Amino acid sequence: MGDVSDRIGRPTDNGQIGIIDPDCRLIGLHLYDGLFKVIPFDNKGQLKEAFNIRLEELQVLDIKFLYSCPKPTIAVLYQDNKDARHVKTYEVALKDKDFVEGPWSQNNLDNGADLLIPVPPPLCGVLIIGEETIVYCSASSFKAIPIRPSITRAYGRVDADGSRYLLGDHNGLLHLLVITHEKEK
Numbered sequence: 001m002g003d004v005s006d007r008i009g010r011p012t013d014n015g016q017i018g019i020i021d022p023d024c025r026l027i028g029l030h031l032y033d034g035l036f037k038v039i040p041f042d043n044k045g046q047l048k049e050a051f052n053i054r055l056e057e058l059q060v061l062d063i064k065f066l067y068s069c070p071k072p073t074i075a076v077l078y079q080d081n082k083d084a085r086h087v088k089t090y091e092v093a094l095k096d097k098d099f100v101e102g103p104w105s106q107n108n109l110d111n112g113a114d115l116l117i118p119v120p121p122p123l124c125g126v127l128i129i130g131e132e133t134i135v136y137c138s139a140s141s142f143k144a145i146p147i148r149p150s151i152t153r154a155y156g157r158v159d160a161d162g163s164r165y166l167l168g169d170h171n172g173l174l175h176l177l178v179i180t181h182e183k184e185k
Helices: none
Strands: 017-020 026-030 035-040 051-054 059-065 073-079 085-093 098-106 115-118 126-129 133-137 142-146 152-157 164-169 174-178
Touching: 017 059, 026 059, 051 098, 059 115, 073 098, 073 115, 098 133, 115 152
Parallel strands: none
Antiparallel strands: 017 026, 026 035, 035 051, 059 073, 073 085, 085 098, 115 126, 126 133, 133 142, 152 164, 164 174
């Protein structure tokens, strides 16, 4: 239990985001525009001193940790000042208490993109859910498919390998998203 509030900073317009690294190395919090709070774990699972990292993207829509990265890596879905949406990845450098540019980025996504779903091994990468498209993106591949206009509000992973997801939309309908793959392809 603790207080993670800061004396300075403007609370985010799109709500607070709290995420945990899949390898249990740290907790990430997006509470204020332009800041990402990091709470590292030690080897015994105890929380260490929290610190803030400056985040260039001000209009953050979603943040998720990626699976199977040597260093904790986040994917940030954001909107720029021209209302275009992009995804950028950052590695969290715990020793330097800063971000290092991540393995990939993707510009000019569906204008309705507002949800990231991290995909576990063997595929890794992330699904970017928009109102009219679903995009799979990783360091080595990019695949987009069109969908009927829909606003996805929730998701749940069906299989441990991340090959099937249930998506719940704004009308209360459930959709099954299936990722067909052979090992990492």
